[in-house]
Amino acid sequence: MKEKIHTPKYVIELARKMRLNMTNTEKILWNELKEKKLSGYRFRCQHPVHRYILDFYCHASGLAVEIDGDIHKTRQDYNEFRDEFLENCGITTLRFSNDEILHDVKDVLNRIKYALEK
Numbered sequence: 001m002k003e004k005i006h007t008p009k010y011v012i013e014l015a016r017k018m019r020l021n022m023t024n025t026e027k028i029l030w031n032e033l034k035e036k037k038l039s040g041y042r043f044r045c046q047h048p049v050h051r052y053i054l055d056f057y058c059h060a061s062g063l064a065v066e067i068d069g070d071i072h073k074t075r076q077d078y079n080e081f082r083d084e085f086l087e088n089c090g091i092t093t094l095r096f097s098n099d100e101i102l103h104d105v106k107d108v109l110n111r112i113k114y115a116l117e118k
Contacts, residue, residue: 005089007048015048022046025067025101026055032109033065041116049089052082057091061116064093067101 022030022045033043033056043065047057056065064086068079083093094115096108 005050007050011048011051011053015046015053018046018053023067023069023098025069025098028101028105029056029065029067029096029108032105033112038109039113039116049086049091052086054086054091054093058116062090062092063112063115064091065112066093066095067098068095069098 026045030043030045032038034045036042041058041060044057044059045055047054047064049057054064055067057063058065079095086093092115094112096111100108
């Protein structure tokens, strides 16, 4: 049995605020994921886990979807550490760039769908 992950209250509050201030690419992808639009899977937006906030999370499949802006290019070590932590919690992370969302959201959705069905 997995140990329960504690999420600090301040992270939960920050996630609530972030839901109200999503980036344009987050809004585009959220529009495609919300209300079980993708193969009937329910996603949560700005979902807090421990000290991290996942852009999108599907609890049923344990899949996190992250949109990486330019800042992530300089934070690769941090991203790897974060992804490893989440993996140890049973969460798989898929990462997409802003450009992928803006220029080929259908391909992004197909890749998410494939990961959900694995």
